[in-house]
Amino acid sequence: MLFKTITKENFRNMIEGIMENNEVIGPKSRDRDTKGAKIYRFLKLNSFDELEMDYTRSYSSPKNYFLPFKEDLATYDLRDTGWEQEIRYTIHPRIIVGMRACDINALLKLDQVMLKSQYPNPYYSARRRNTVIIGLDHEPLEDCFCRSMNTDTAFHGFDLFMTDIGEKYFVAINSDTGYMILNRFDSCEVGEEDQLLYKEVRGRIESKFKTQVDITIVPELMDLEFESDVWKRWGDKCLSCGSCAMVCPTCYCYGIEEDIDLNFDKATKRRFLYSCNLLDFATVAGGHNFRPEAHIRLKYRYYHQFRGFVEAFNQSLCVGCNRCGKACLAGISPKAVIDDLIGTEKR
Amino acid sequence: MSKPPDFNRQTILMQSERGFKSEIIAAIPLTAKEKLFHIRICDPCERENFTFLPGQFIMIELPGCGEIPISISSSTSNKEFLALCIRNVGKVTGMLHRLKAGAIVGIRGPFGTHFPMEKMTGYNVLLMAGGLGIAPLRAPIYWANNHRSDYKDIIILYGAKEPEQILFGYQFEEWRTIYNLNILTIVQKADKRWPGRKGIITDLFGDIHIEPDNTFAIVCGPPVMFKFVCAHLSTLGLPRQRMFVSLERRMHCGMGKCCRCNVGSTFTCLDGPVFDYWTVMNLKEAI
Numbered sequence: 252m253l254f255k256t257i258t259k260e261n262f263r264n265m266i267e268g269i270m271e272n273n274e275v276i277g278p279k280s281r282d283r284d285t286k287g288a289k290i291y292r293f294l295k296l297n298s299f300d301e302l303e304m305d306y307t308r309s310y311s312s313p314k315n316y317f318l319p320f321k322e323d324l325a326t327y328d329l330r331d332t333g334w335e336q337e338i339r340y341t342i343h344p345r346i347i348v349g350m351r352a353c354d355i356n357a358l359l360k361l362d363q364v365m366l367k368s369q370y371p372n373p374y375y376s377a378r379r380r381n382t383v384i385i386g387l388d389h390e391p392l393e394d395c396f397c398r399s400m401n402t403d404t405a406f407h408g409f410d411l412f413m414t415d416i417g418e419k420y421f422v423a424i425n426s427d428t429g430y431m432i433l434n435r436f437d438s439c440e441v442g443e444e445d446q447l448l449y450k451e452v453r454g455r456i457e458s459k460f461k462t463q464v465d466i467t468i469v470p471e472l473m474d475l476e477f478e479s480d481v482w483k484r485w486g487d488k489c490l491s492c493g494s495c496a497m498v499c500p501t502c503y504c505y506g507i508e509e510d511i512d513l514n515f516d517k518a519t520k521r522r523f524l525y526s527c528n529l530l531d532f533a534t535v536a537g538g539h540n541f542r543p544e545a546h547i548r549l550k551y552r553y554y555h556q557f558r559g560f561v562e563a564f565n566q567s568l569c570v571g572c573n574r575c576g577k578a579c580l581a582g583i584s585p586k587a588v589i590d591d592l593i594g595t596e597k598r
Numbered sequence: 599m600s601k602p603p604d605f606n607r608q609t610i611l612m613q614s615e616r617g618f619k620s621e622i623i624a625a626i627p628l629t630a631k632e633k634l635f636h637i638r639i640c641d642p643c644e645r646e647n648f649t650f651l652p653g654q655f656i657m658i659e660l661p662g663c664g665e666i667p668i669s670i671s672s673s674t675s676n677k678e679f680l681a682l683c684i685r686n687v688g689k690v691t692g693m694l695h696r697l698k699a700g701a702i703v704g705i706r707g708p709f710g711t712h713f714p715m716e717k718m719t720g721y722n723v724l725l726m727a728g729g730l731g732i733a734p735l736r737a738p739i740y741w742a743n744n745h746r747s748d749y750k751d752i753i754i755l756y757g758a759k760e761p762e763q764i765l766f767g768y769q770f771e772e773w774r775t776i777y778n779l780n781i782l783t784i785v786q787k788a789d790k791r792w793p794g795r796k797g798i799i800t801d802l803f804g805d806i807h808i809e810p811d812n813t814f815a816i817v818c819g820p821p822v823m824f825k826f827v828c829a830h831l832s833t834l835g836l837p838r839q840r841m842f843v844s845l846e847r848r849m850h851c852g853m854g855k856c857c858r859c860n861v862g863s864t865f866t867c868l869d870g871p872v873f874d875y876w877t878v879m880n881l882k883e884a885i
């Protein structure tokens with residue numbers, strides 16, 4: 252990998268330069284919560300000043316720029332003699348600034364499913380390939396457990412990745428596009444001092460992780476403790492609202508709906524993100540529900556995250572951002588559930 | 599700044615997303631709830647290239663209405679049309695039942711795993727179906743008929759609720775006489791006019807002889823059925839890896855993306871619907 256540095260002033264020039272002709276998405280505060288803390292979201296930026304480089308955690312993840320909440324898969328022209336299908340992808344170049352390592356790793360996990368599988372998903376692929384990602388390091392929050400999930404650093408999956416080393420950003424370059432962008436603006440070679448500073452910052456970040464989740468034996472526990480009352484304990488609290496999946500950077504379950512125009516000449520096939528915690532997730536015709544109870548559905552969310560995905564790709568699906576824990580009105584967080592699961596094993 | 603050169607790389611549109619435009623060439627009522635549809639892919643070239651294996655399914659789409667998974671119930675060697683046996687149970691199936699010959703639908707596929715017919719060469723084949731479970735069994739039955747000399751005894755056990763609900767009964771005589779298959783049927787409820795047996799499918803085990811070392815079994819039907827049937831076959835000594843079942847789950851994509859068909863750690867649309875019974879036993883809540 253190539254590395255460079257860029258001064259904060261030049262970084263500003265760079266983002267402003269890109270903004271002239273491209274859509275730039277970045278963390279922006281929109282609202283405040285009841286305690287007065289800012290709520291951040293990844294939104295389109297109209298000027299550099301809207302970009303909040305010191306943001307903590309975005310409420311929902313930037314995954315929605317790759318897997319939109321709702322997306323038209325196809326439209327149909329209905330005629331008396333039949334119909335014509337039209338499929339269009341949004342191939343709309345975009346730059347996302349300020350993505351965290353965990354969110355970049357989340358994309359890499361989605362890539363496994365959406366790109367590197369038997370049936371690559373062209374809609375995702377079009378968005379993924381036409382999005383430039385500029386990552387940004389940060390100091391872990393109280394409840395981040397990405398280090399336990401091995402997703403606290405990103406080594407690929409981005410174009411540029413920046414670490415704040417005081418006066419400058421230390422930039423890892425991972426694509427030709429990233430290299431070209433950087434080269435148009437004044438960037439410098441990495442000096443000895445920059446390298447020392449970088450190591451120091453990385454060391455400081457690593458020492459600041461407070462939350463740990465031990466997942467070593469969790470894949471096995473998912474089967475061993477399948478009937479455990481841990482699931483009932485947490486599951487009975489679950490409101491089956493699906494918020495956890497909506498904010499999660501890796502949850503990708505979806506549903507399909509088809510609509511027809513009032514004058515019966517156009518139809519649309521639409522995909523919308525779903526959640527395996529919603530009541531009718533596994534209901535089939537005739538009304539049989541393979542997962543009738545909230546605790547069974549909650550268990551399966553964890554089963555997919557911590558067992559199913561491990562079996563398929565040798566890694567957990569969860570990246571440890573704790574967005575779901577924060578969003579959950581019932582107070583269910585992965586750390587609490589997994590600690591409880593491990594606890595029953597020791598008892 | 600102008601756009602970086604890496605932008606706008608086109609992605610290839612997969613056939614699995616686009617689907618084949620197909621025409622319903624016949625819609626034949628079988629019972630009060632089931633119809634058999636003959637569906638022909640419109641484009642001759644696409645039709646010629648479409649191949650599938652016994653046990654696979656397709657996604658059939660009615661634009662503006664919805665898309666559902668249906669097992670292919672015709673012979674793999676039938677290049678003219680696909681036969682789909684569809685029960686009217688809801689929105690899409692209800693709409694399909696109202697369509698007549700000439701209507702255009704979309705199909706995507708084929709998807710999923712298949713019954714390993716090649717592996718069964720030289721063995722007896724025991725096929726067991728409950729109710730609509732006969733639909734996915736028609737493809738392997740046709741396959742066995744077309745390769746009759748590859749297999750030893752072929753036995754079909756078929757259980758239905760009532761005599762009126764027996765599907766494809768009109769073909770049984772042909773299969774018996776021409777292809778030398780042994781077909782036994784049983785119904786749960788019947789009046790005096792029914793000459794055959796009454797009971798549940800496992801009652802038929804008394805009427806046949808199974809050689810556990812020499813037999814492959816294929817089971818399709820409601821989950822309760824294959825639970826009992828497979829348990830019985832295991833006690834006879836049939837290895838679990840020689841029993842195959844076809845699972846049913848909600849499906850929205852058929853391509854391992856929507857997760858709706860998830861069982862345990864696998865997806866029914868990719869790793870199934872055909873699973874061997876050993877795998878099923880290891881999947882949480884498969885049955």
Ligand SMILES: Cc1cc2nc3c(=O)[nH]c(=O)nc-3n(C[C@H](O)[C@H](O)[C@H](O)COP(=O)(O)OP(=O)(O)OC[C@H]3O[C@@H](n4cnc5c(N)ncnc54)[C@H](O)[C@@H]3O)c2cc1C
Pocket residue numbers: 534535536537655664665666667668669670682683684685686687688689690691692730733734845846847848849850871
């Ligand atoms: C692999 C496989 C093979 C099948 N083969 C056949 C067959 O040969 N003949 C037959 O009659 N039926 C078959 N089914 C069941 C058939 O798919 C459902 O009956 C059908 O989806 C019901 O759709 P609906 O819109 O009429 O029902 P609704 O109750 O209105 O369902 C609404 C939506 O829910 C989903 N859905 C509901 N039930 C099911 C289900 N059982 N499986 C998957 N998705 C569902 C669909 O997206 C459907 O559009 C098969 C199912 C699977 C999974």
Ligand code: SF4
Pocket residue numbers: 495498499500501502556568569570571572573574575576585
């Ligand atoms: S912590 Fe929760 S939101 Fe974050 S990746 Fe894991 S499951 Fe998803």
Ligand code: SF4
Pocket residue numbers: 488489490491492493494495496528549575578579580581582583
């Ligand atoms: S956010 Fe909490 S309450 Fe809502 S579905 Fe997820 S776990 Fe259940």
Ligand code: FES
Pocket residue numbers: 848849850851852853854855856857858859860865866867868
């Ligand atoms: S049908 Fe979508 S994952 Fe299987």
